[in-house]
Amino acid sequence: MKLILRSFLFFIVSVAFAADGWNNFSRTENFYAGAVANGTLILATDGGVRFIYSNGFSEVYSSEDGLESSIIYGVVHAANGEILTVSDKGLIATYEGNGRFITVNRSYASNGTELVQGLAVTSDSILVLGFRDKISFFDYVSRKSVMTLSRIGDVSLKALSPSAMLVQGDSLFVALGSEVYVREVNWQALAQDILLADPDSWTLAGSYDSGDTAKVTIRHLAWNKGALSVSFDKTLSPIVALKDTLSAGKFANLWKNDSSKVQQVLESEEGAYLVGKDSVWFYNGAELSNVSAWSYFPLRTPYAATPYVGGKGGVTVYSTYGEFGWSDGGGWVSQEAPNDLGFYGGMEAYDRLLKNVSTLADGNVLVGIWGFGFRMHPDNGTNRGVEISPSENTCVEEYFTDFIVPVGITPSPDSIGWLVSYWGKSAYGIAYIDESGSVSCANGVGSGKFAGPLRASWSDDSTEWILYSSAGRTEGTEGSGLLDIFTITPISQTGGELKIVEQMTVPTPDNRYLIDMDLDKAGRLWAITYSTIAYWEVGMDSVQPPHKTSNFEQASLTSLAMDPNDRLWVGTLGSGVYMIKKAASNPDTMKATKFVTRNGLMNDIVYDVAIDARLGIAWFVHKNGMSAYSRSDLRETEAYMTSKGPEVKVYPNPVHLNWGQQIKFENVAEDATISVYNSGAHLVKFFAGDELDGGRVTWDGKDRRGVYVAPGVYHYLIKKGSKKKQGKLLILH
The missing domain is CATH 2.130.10.10 (YVTN repeat-like/Quinoprotein amine dehydrogenase)
Structure with a gap:
């Protein structure tokens, strides 16, 4: 059945830059x-x-x-x-x-x-x-x-x-x-x-x-x-x-x-409200109307999120009903679920903390559907494409007859296909799926029957793929497990065949199953068990927790994502979210900051985390909704003030300070400087260093003494090395 879009105004009516x-x-x-x-x-x-x-x-x-x-x-x-x-x-x-x-x-x-x-x-x-x-x-x-x-x-x-x-x-x-x-x-x-x-x-x-x-x-x-x-x-x-x-x-x-x-029943001068468990009716003495319809957040039971690819950023979210939703932080649009499958995962998504949604660089999305297999959705999920299921004569191993259990999905390092994992009768398998739906399998290669989340990267010399795979030896998120590391020949060199060159297995903390993982900029793998944060890098004989993580309390962990500044965002079941960063240059000393409902999080039970590095938003998935936390320092700024990056923006211009307006400098490199001069060429304001975190600066119109500048024409100079951006500002009172 063809999917029907309720609406797709996403990014057309949107917030250009999210406020913190x-x-x-x-x-x-x-x-x-x-x-x-x-x-x-x-x-x-x-x-x-x-x-x-x-x-x-x-x-x-x-x-x-x-x-x-x-x-x-x-x-x-x-x-x-x-x-x-x-x-x-x-x-x-x-x-x-x-x-x-x-x-x-x-x-x-x-x-x-x-x-x-x-x-x-x-x-x-x-x-x-x-x-x-x-x-x-x-x-x-x-x-x-x-x-x-x-x-x-x-x-x-x-x-x-x-x-x-x-x-x-x-x-x-x-x-x-x-x-x-x-x-x-x-x-x-x-x-x-x-x-x-x-x-x-x-x-x-x-x-x-x-x-x-x-x-x-x-x-x-x-x-x-x-x-x-x-x-x-x-x-x-x-x-x-x-x-x-x-x-x-x-x-x-x-x-x-x-x-x-x-x-x-609650009566007012206008009539009576009749409150039910999930519906509300209004009775005016003659007619009855249902007034409880709610579409501002349209998704039922979301459980997995991934950054939106293309455009200005945002997030793509998937629900247990097979619905997709999209947001830029200001509003939501969604797509109705196909009705050809009666089962999309149900409570499995929450009980097993599934992370089975992944998007390629061109916006193609692959979803793992419990018991069915895999389904491709082009254009960030807005359309429906190829299916990989038992009825399609796929090489993917069935765990039961006509029953595939997909678990891990990650883009291949070249982002033109996916590497996936699935349960096996004796050991789990991995496969490569390209955008046409062609599949190449390596069944029974895992260190346990139960597959887990995946992450992939290029080798240090960029000649081979490295696939990090969670291996479950017993079933369940609190079960035992290991980390499998596969070295794979890039598919472009094998004619489409998944070829494993080398495989090694690494112990995990207390031999526990890895629930989620991500890679930092140095290529270091970070992972979580249900109770521990740990990392692995070349030369280590096991996945190890940092020696010290201050301000981190024992919690049931659910999800992990790295932000552009190499900070870990960790979701929990009931303890909110932790933002964890290195306290020094090495990963053995970490410092955590905790966010809970008192800080603004919708619910302390978090099932997934996604970082939108374009708009600078950390997204947290709850069973009945989403939290969006906007921060300037969450934006990826490496391309700013380069030939590949977005244009530097300075607005509004003119600016009316007495209206409460402030001047925004956007898409500025973090290692740049911003100087503002008056008409007499005297420096009135200067920004540098931490003030440029996230490539965004807001100026309230006050000079270096903290006094509002006089109305008139001002000149700004944004400089990064030999690259400059300059212009005029008209400030009105």
Whole structure:
């Protein structure tokens, strides 16, 4: 079936140069709670806080907007008008307006417990939070934690988590399993209620039986006609909105069989929002409309990313559904997945941390599809090309009958084909695939049955290919393994035949499987196991970790990429991302800098890392979205101010300093200098050295004394050796 582009405005409507900082893109697929403020629905989701306005327009705010997290379990519209959000770990933030939040409490998050989804209610100035092992009371006006309970009545909350809460006047009702406890609370003087922490001060309001042995936990509490009512269902039944019962016969799309899809009804002056697990409907008293469509980040469960080839840069991303997406850091376009395969890898992509997408210099992409084989996609994935599968009579070995397990893919050193690896019945194999789909195989050559990621380079004398291959002796990312190093005759010299000249095997740290690897500019191989960062270079008898890596904590590692300055970017499962660089001239002393959601990362669980060296963006893949971290020092600048490089740009010109504009010098060599002179030929500003990292300089219009220069015509001179770029600037106030 022909692939259909939803749109392909990529790079046409784009940001020419990304500003330093974070930008997150999420697919909000799970809704945990909602609140209405001024007719706007505010949703707590797995991808941040989502605003749905009465006109249907929608926005999502994430960790980089002040939330310090993108998994939000609770949201309330407080009595004083504040919008309060609570993350899965208990970070409390308040909305400041203009798309900005501010985190006002981190104490609950430091305890490592988890909020029960949706369990955040308010009364007066108190926010009540239901965690897995406690109930906490937080004064959101004074920004102070008031009290925490670990026991109610005869029940330890560590043994039985709260499942529903309700504030009704001066009473707080808490559901624990099939029982409901109640406590009268003086909300205005809660801090003086010293008996609140006494478990015996709570009264059992009732024990309930659902009549269904599969439903033993109360999910909803409500106050109807002066009495408490309970529900064991996760959704509402019946659904009552605007005093109207929305039956299955009237609105069938709110129901699935005999069960409702609605978890919460929130009424406003304009109508009622009906919040489901993954959908939201708006009911105006007569008509129902789904208002939860979201396409700003269109990909479902992305897992692998590779730099976009050609144009100005960007990233190509692949999902477990077989979808491709592209971004330049400012927005997304995507392509619908082909429907001829029902299985693209599913959870295998995450469980095995697959890195099975690779792009050649001309934009051809090769994808490994679990159980199927390989599929080629020209033009950075926008089209569909050749397939290598069991039905194509390929030489690639089948692990089971009609079942190929592709794992590693890397461009050949000449970038006109790919080297790939795949599981074998006795030992894994490698193959060469050219852009026409011709395949040459070397089956059963690996040091283990289970193939892993690959990297390839030219030999020191540029006569042979060196292929670095992770070899798994036992299955799984935490299994045992080795590093295989193959010396291969370039395909151009063999008539298309994959010819291995030499093979050597090198031990890895603790004989662990290598999950990912990359090469630095010196040709040194860097690799990670599930817990260790290590390197290998010619002359070493094993892959070895550096002697010391300061500021690096033990973590479950997932991915590795080198940036143009030979720094390692390492993704982890739950500990964010590390940027690791050499502290001295040798690789045995390293220094790490950690980035987590508090810094702007969307999620601390990272599955893949890709470096866009053209725009200067580090990309991080999460299961429901992407993080983009723009830094000038991530750009590849070797071609700047050469005949092959981009033109030096100086803009805007004229520049209005009183409008807040600043002068940008772009595509400048890092070893150049920039001098700015006034009309009298006096030097007013000079840039050199570290100021030119990444080939980009921003000048605020102040001279060397820190004073804004006078309006007028200025001359700039950008110099690298004998190469010069000069021009005039008109500065206005």
